[in-house]
Amino acid sequence: MDFQLTEEQVLIRDMVREFVENDIKPIAGAIDKEHRFPSESVAPMAELGLFGFNIDEAYGGTEADAISYVLATEEMAKVSASHAMIMGSQCSLTGPIIQKYADEETKARILPGVVSGEKLGCFCLSEPSAGCDAAAQETTAVRQGDNYVINGSKLWITAAPQGAFFIVFAMTDKSKGVKGITAFLVERDNPGISIGLPEDKMGMNGSETCSVSFSDCVVSASAMLGEEGKGFNIAMETLDGGRLSCSALALGIAQSALDATIAYTKERIQFGKPIAANQGIQWVLVDMATRVDCARMLVYRAAAAKMAGLPYTRESAQAKLYAAEAATYVTQKAVQLHGGMGYTKSYPVERLMREAKLTEIFEGTSEVQRMVIAKHILA
Ligand SMILES: Cc1cc2nc3c(=O)[nH]c(=O)nc-3n(C[C@H](O)[C@H](O)[C@H](O)COP(=O)(O)OP(=O)(O)OC[C@H]3O[C@@H](n4cnc5c(N)ncnc54)[C@H](O)[C@@H]3O)c2cc1C
Numbered sequence: 451m452d453f454q455l456t457e458e459q460v461l462i463r464d465m466v467r468e469f470v471e472n473d474i475k476p477i478a479g480a481i482d483k484e485h486r487f488p489s490e491s492v493a494p495m496a497e498l499g500l501f502g503f504n505i506d507e508a509y510g511g512t513e514a515d516a517i518s519y520v521l522a523t524e525e526m527a528k529v530s531a532s533h534a535m536i537m538g539s540q541c542s543l544t545g546p547i548i549q550k551y552a553d554e555e556t557k558a559r560i561l562p563g564v565v566s567g568e569k570l571g572c573f574c575l576s577e578p579s580a581g582c583d584a585a586a587q588e589t590t591a592v593r594q595g596d597n598y599v600i601n602g603s604k605l606w607i608t609a610a611p612q613g614a615f616f617i618v619f620a621m622t623d624k625s626k627g628v629k630g631i632t633a634f635l636v637e638r639d640n641p642g643i644s645i646g647l648p649e650d651k652m653g654m655n656g657s658e659t660c661s662v663s664f665s666d667c668v669v670s671a672s673a674m675l676g677e678e679g680k681g682f683n684i685a686m687e688t689l690d691g692g693r694l695s696c697s698a699l700a701l702g703i704a705q706s707a708l709d710a711t712i713a714y715t716k717e718r719i720q721f722g723k724p725i726a727a728n729q730g731i732q733w734v735l736v737d738m739a740t741r742v743d744c745a746r747m748l749v750y751r752a753a754a755a756k757m758a759g760l761p762y763t764r765e766s767a768q769a770k771l772y773a774a775e776a777a778t779y780v781t782q783k784a785v786q787l788h789g790g791m792g793y794t795k796s797y798p799v800e801r802l803m804r805e806a807k808l809t810e811i812f813e814g815t816s817e818v819q820r821m822v823i824a825k826h827i828l829a
Contacts, residue, residue, distance in 0.1 A: 466526060475529050492567040503519040539609055540564055544564070544573055547675060572609055588603075610645045618633070632676075633685070701745050708742050
């Protein structure tokens, strides 16, 4: 077992670290306060190849490995989890589906735009009645000659206002249940799409989340991704990578909160000495640091399994479950150890705490991760 990063992985990590320090840190707090999508960051992120992970070089992708991807996500999330979320939605959800399931013409038309940041994609699985129970899809796609007609509403869709394309899961045959779900590519200029207003969220405010409705939205049968009835499999397989991405995002948030708290507790003087000199504070810092390291091990293990071409459903679910709960724990302790300052927007820890909470909810709640893991350990 080798715990050392390769030269290339270190290079990618350091490149992203420098970029976020210079370009993202100055706007991270503001985009949260203003609930603003950071459109100015998209081109520079693309220039660094941050939308090219998991995409073949033939379409402009970076083909860097899974460890490099989690390192990049972690570095991004340390400074702005919203930016990491924007990146993750492209690199771990929408890009890979097009890469694996679209035909050659579609790949050549869409993927270079994903990599350049000009075509942001949206993953449209959740619905008002299909949350944790993602199989309970009510959106329908009915075949009419050479076309399908899509009707229904999706909820919580990341980057919907910016979306150039939507990967939509819809029922093509309700009588087959989960085997009646099919994936489609719907492009923005397709008539019949409407985007709701952004949700007023607790955090991750730089990443806009909206409902997306399809009303008699006609797509050609060639817009089908993969085979008819295989949509649920595509969604679940994609979520393995998505959860790995979320786990790295949670890890970045937790590491950032830990770093900020170590610095603060060494500086803050009470009773004539830094508060970090108290054993009671040290033990909390130790528990925070240990959870961050445990999360990192699980995240890297899942990435290593993916790189080795092994199944990694259980590994990515465990990484997401643990890293998300660690991020919530660590950020709450971070606010506590900052005292009153932790409860203000003068320090980033309150934002980190709000951002951490989402990692226990999106791409499968912690309860859903426990269901996935239970299925594996009891098999
Ligand atoms: C900011 C944000 C961005 C998102 N982005 C996207 C996106 O881009 N695309 C997309 O498709 N979706 C997206 N989602 C949706 C997200 O994946 C869902 O919110 C999530 O899957 C949970 O579904 P729900 O909100 O309907 O919760 P519900 O299913 O209503 O669950 C409510 C609670 O009950 C628990 N629960 C439910 N069933 C069980 C059970 N059987 N046993 C134990 N506990 C259970 C849940 O864990 C949760 O705690 C996003 C959500 C948010 C908040």
